[in-house]
Amino acid sequence: MTALRTQRLALRPIEQRDATAFEDFYSDPEVMAIRKFGVLDPAAARGQVERMLEHWAAYGFGMWLVEELASGEFAGECGLRWLEDGSDVELSYGLYPRFRGRGLATEAARAVVDFGLGPLGLERVVAISRGDNAISHRVLEKLGMKLDWHEDKGKHGLVRYLLVSENDAEAGG
Numbered sequence: 001m002t003a004l005r006t007q008r009l010a011l012r013p014i015e016q017r018d019a020t021a022f023e024d025f026y027s028d029p030e031v032m033a034i035r036k037f038g039v040l041d042p043a044a045a046r047g048q049v050e051r052m053l054e055h056w057a058a059y060g061f062g063m064w065l066v067e068e069l070a071s072g073e074f075a076g077e078c079g080l081r082w083l084e085d086g087s088d089v090e091l092s093y094g095l096y097p098r099f100r101g102r103g104l105a106t107e108a109a110r111a112v113v114d115f116g117l118g119p120l121g122l123e124r125v126v127a128i129s130r131g132d133n134a135i136s137h138r139v140l141e142k143l144g145m146k147l148d149w150h151e152d153k154g155k156h157g158l159v160r161y162l163l164v165s166e167n168d169a170e171a172g173g
Helices: 016-027 042-059 104-117 134-142 166-170
Strands: 009-013 063-068 074-082 089-095 124-130 146-151 158-164
Touching: 009 074, 009 104, 016 042, 016 074, 042 074, 063 089, 063 104, 074 104, 089 104, 104 124, 104 134, 124 134, 134 158
Parallel strands: 089 124
Antiparallel strands: 009 063, 063 074, 074 089, 124 158, 146 158
């Protein structure tokens, strides 16, 4: 399982020992206020961690725990995962509010996308976000992702962004 490192962040595959940290993360209303699946109770958070561990075991990639190098603090998560319908690999990320506004989400997401389109050999990556999460949309656009569709679903709507690998784009895909 691959760990990633950026100028300011360490990203490592999620482990079972991280379950408590993720219970706190997923139950934090400030963290989850802009996430598409909302606040999770402890049982749902543990279930999410189990699914992330299963994804790593099945595919050799998944969600990384993000730590700020300067402080060593748990900052959030960032990673790649197959959508439930198996159609695409999705980029997903989230940070505690105290780590937002400094470009860390973009930095983590760039490392993850580069890994996905590079060593993993993915042809494309999608990101699905709440329709009203303009800050996340800007992060995705900084990565070179393009708005693929918008759906007026639920209270906030959903958008999907798409990034196609340069090799696939050159081949006409």
